[in-house]
Amino acid sequence: MNNRLKALRAERDWSQAVLAEQLGVSRQTVNALETGRYDPSLPLAFRIARVFGQPIEAIFTE
Amino acid sequence: MTTAKRNILFGGLGAAVALLATSFLAGIAVGYLRASGVTVDLHAAAFWGILVLSVMAMVGAMGVSVLWMRSIDEAAREAHKAAWFWGGSAGMSVGGVLMILSSLPGAETIVGAAGLFGRTDPTAYMAVGAFALMTLMLIGYGVVWAWWWLARR
Numbered sequence: 001m002n003n004r005l006k007a008l009r010a011e012r013d014w015s016q017a018v019l020a021e022q023l024g025v026s027r028q029t030v031n032a033l034e035t036g037r038y039d040p041s042l043p044l045a046f047r048i049a050r051v052f053g054q055p056i057e058a059i060f061t062e
Numbered sequence: 063m064t065t066a067k068r069n070i071l072f073g074g075l076g077a078a079v080a081l082l083a084t085s086f087l088a089g090i091a092v093g094y095l096r097a098s099g100v101t102v103d104l105h106a107a108a109f110w111g112i113l114v115l116s117v118m119a120m121v122g123a124m125g126v127s128v129l130w131m132r133s134i135d136e137a138a139r140e141a142h143k144a145a146w147f148w149g150g151s152a153g154m155s156v157g158g159v160l161m162i163l164s165s166l167p168g169a170e171t172i173v174g175a176a177g178l179f180g181r182t183d184p185t186a187y188m189a190v191g192a193f194a195l196m197t198l199m200l201i202g203y204g205v206v207w208a209w210w211w212l213a214r215r
Contacts, residue, residue, distance in 0.1 A: 025135035032214035038137050 003060045006034045008052045022051050066133030073129050077122025085115060137214075145207035153202030157195040164191075 009019050016030045023030070023044065032038035033048075040048065049056045063071075088111050095102050131139065163169060179186075 026138060028211065028214075029135050029137035032137055032211075035214065037214040038140070041136050044136060 001039050001060055001062060002036055003033065005030075005048070005059065008054075008059065009034075019051070023047050064133070066129070070126060070129045070133060074122075074126045077118075077126065081115060081118055081122065084118060085111075088114075141207055141210040144210050145203045149202035149204065149206030150199045151202070152206075153199035154195065156202075157198045160194065161191075 005019075009016070016027045016034070020027045020030045024047070025044070029038070033040060045056050045060065049059060052059060088107075092102055092104075092107050092111075131142070134142075
């Protein structure tokens with residue numbers, strides 16, 4: 001699964017640590033998400049969508 | 063410090079204090095009974111005492127593990143699940159080979175059966191087997207856990 005996490009984070013000039021803090025996960029988890037090597041659970045995907053103010057399908061694509 | 067980390071810290075400290083207090087009180091009780099002239103079988107007392115303490119230690123460790131597992135995020139939890147299943151199973155498989163080898167007739171000539179601290183009684187061999195299996199599973203666990211994170215850097 002692909003995602004736009006890195007681009008969305010860069011638009012906001014957030015570090016991985018800042019995003020991790022907002023999502024309630026570790027920086028390593030944010031890194032694993034951004035590289036597409038870890039797919040989030042539905043609850044985490046909803047949290048990500050809420051943090052960026054976008055629908056899930058606008059962030060994650062198959 | 064987050065609430066989860068505080069719970070883990072105080073849970074761990076509480077378990078350690080309970081363990082020490084129980085040991086202390088058991089020692090005082092045995093000393094008092096012996097001083098009062100009551101015959102106490104020290105071997106039996108030590109056995110039951112250590113049994114109670116080890117159960118307490120393991121229950122405490124399990125409790126702290128539950129608090130800790132709840133405090134980590136989902137990716138960290140997935141890493142541990144993968145490590146438990148793949149690493150633990152691989153370690154157990156290696157242990158399984160040793161177990162089959164050790165059950166063969168004349169196994170003492172092909173398997174280096176070592177005693178525990180110089181002991182060669184059956185219980186010592188059983189303990190060596192348990193420690194060996196646990197060690198193999200932990201090695202497998204550690205390797206897969208590290209691999210899981212390295213593959214997701």
